[in-house]
Amino acid sequence: MTLFPFFKRKTFSRGVHPDANKSTAGNPIRRMPFASRMILPLAQHIGKPAVPLVRAGEEVVRGQPIARADGFLSVPIHAPADGVIESIELKPSARGPWVESIVLRVYEASTQEVRWATPRDVHTLSPREILQAIQDSGMVGLGGAAFPSHAKLAAPPEYKIHTLVVNGCECEPYLTCDHRLMLEYPEDLLDGIRLAMKAVGAERAIIGVEDNKMDAVAAIRAAIEKSGHSACDIDVQAVETKYPQGAEKMLVKSLLGVEVPAGGLPMHIGVVVNNVGTLALLGSLIPQGKGLTERVVTVTGPGIKKPGDYWVPIGTPMRTVLEWAGAADAGEREIILGGPMMGQAVASLDVPVTKGVSGILVFDKLQLESDRKVWPCIKCSECVKACPMGLNPSMLGMLAAQREYESMGSTYHLGDCFECGCCTYVCPSHIPLVQQFRVAKGILRGKAT
Numbered sequence: 001m002t003l004f005p006f007f008k009r010k011t012f013s014r015g016v017h018p019d020a021n022k023s024t025a026g027n028p029i030r031r032m033p034f035a036s037r038m039i040l041p042l043a044q045h046i047g048k049p050a051v052p053l054v055r056a057g058e059e060v061v062r063g064q065p066i067a068r069a070d071g072f073l074s075v076p077i078h079a080p081a082d083g084v085i086e087s088i089e090l091k092p093s094a095r096g097p098w099v100e101s102i103v104l105r106v107y108e109a110s111t112q113e114v115r116w117a118t119p120r121d122v123h124t125l126s127p128r129e130i131l132q133a134i135q136d137s138g139m140v141g142l143g144g145a146a147f148p149s150h151a152k153l154a155a156p157p158e159y160k161i162h163t164l165v166v167n168g169c170e171c172e173p174y175l176t177c178d179h180r181l182m183l184e185y186p187e188d189l190l191d192g193i194r195l196a197m198k199a200v201g202a203e204r205a206i207i208g209v210e211d212n213k214m215d216a217v218a219a220i221r222a223a224i225e226k227s228g229h230s231a232c233d234i235d236v237q238a239v240e241t242k243y244p245q246g247a248e249k250m251l252v253k254s255l256l257g258v259e260v261p262a263g264g265l266p267m268h269i270g271v272v273v274n275n276v277g278t279l280a281l282l283g284s285l286i287p288q289g290k291g292l293t294e295r296v297v298t299v300t301g302p303g304i305k306k307p308g309d310y311w312v313p314i315g316t317p318m319r320t321v322l323e324w325a326g327a328a329d330a331g332e333r334e335i336i337l338g339g340p341m342m343g344q345a346v347a348s349l350d351v352p353v354t355k356g357v358s359g360i361l362v363f364d365k366l367q368l369e370s371d372r373k374v375w376p377c378i379k380c381s382e383c384v385k386a387c388p389m390g391l392n393p394s395m396l397g398m399l400a401a402q403r404e405y406e407s408m409g410s411t412y413h414l415g416d417c418f419e420c421g422c423c424t425y426v427c428p429s430h431i432p433l434v435q436q437f438r439v440a441k442g443i444l445r446g447k448a449t
């Protein structure tokens, strides 16, 4: 038994401590101007792609719905600027395949004003009406998952939700967009939390923030006090700065001390987890009856001259963002969308910023390549010690090399791997374990269908 339980930091077992590199945390969010042309993929969320509501040649105004949701697991898309629809055609996506996209030519005179909005009194909305309003706003998980937010909050009736866990960890190195939102928009965050609590029927919300962002904890505490809300129903708590503290299951363990069962979801133990960025935007958009047209993106890395957090209109081509932020010689650089641990390399600079893009990181390609020389496994077990899910990545890696995919799934619980990358990060042999696991999962999924 520890002698000092009161000083023990809230955390989970294992994980890693990568360098934070959060140099952009100290500067206010800036606004990025409109690109002359925006690309809006119909599939920028998990679920069915949206269905176009416009045709080529049609004029639209900022905030106007230009594609509707196709069923429950889908969200609409809104015009990010005033302009004219140029085409609806296949365009490259960040993952590689070309996807159907709406191309908008932006009027030079387009302003930041959103003219398509229907303000509403949120206090009179029922939980079902709140969910509908969230779907109509086009909101998805802005932490990177891009899962439709209304669907995440619509827990089946057999699961009684008692707690909304609000993820303010931002444990990925380099990313600071959530940190800035917590500092600059704590009131919007509280408004979004209240809406989400009502939608799911939760009696309390706990905001978990890593203890390297105590200024954000203070800003939220001050906003709670100012709002007259008691700390009993909305509370903010610091958790240990450790990767992947922001993973749903890890944060639930850290804050509530309970495990989400293997193969289960937080809702199975009465908890729903939402990201601070998503809730802050909901708190702003829902009362105004507006759709999601922009998001905060961290643009940083050694290859960026003007690093910072920016309000970026959804649909802005990556090339335009990088030109604006001063990325020199983009051809010699490696561009990562999201954080360095779980993000993905971009196949083309012509891909746009979509709703799930939290960061654009620019690294030196040559440096990364020299880091990537792969050696045989030396059985050091560092990966086992790092895996927050208690898996055996070394064994999984050996099975992947032998293409023993079934055994990876049935005996070594590959399905519990959520691809955090801790094993790859600590491996002294630079074995691309998480990349192997992604391939294995894809093959197993393919066999199951």
Ligand code: SF4
Pocket (backbone or CB within 6 Å): 386, 387, 388, 389, 390, 391, 392, 393, 416, 417, 418, 419, 420, 421, 422, 423, 424, 433, 434, 437
């Ligand atoms: S990527 Fe998977 S196996 Fe590797 S540490 Fe994370 S959860 Fe464990």
Ligand code: SF4
Pocket (backbone or CB within 6 Å): 376, 377, 378, 379, 380, 381, 382, 383, 384, 393, 394, 397, 426, 427, 428, 429, 430, 431
């Ligand atoms: S960390 Fe790498 S070298 Fe060490 S046991 Fe795991 S796979 Fe092998």
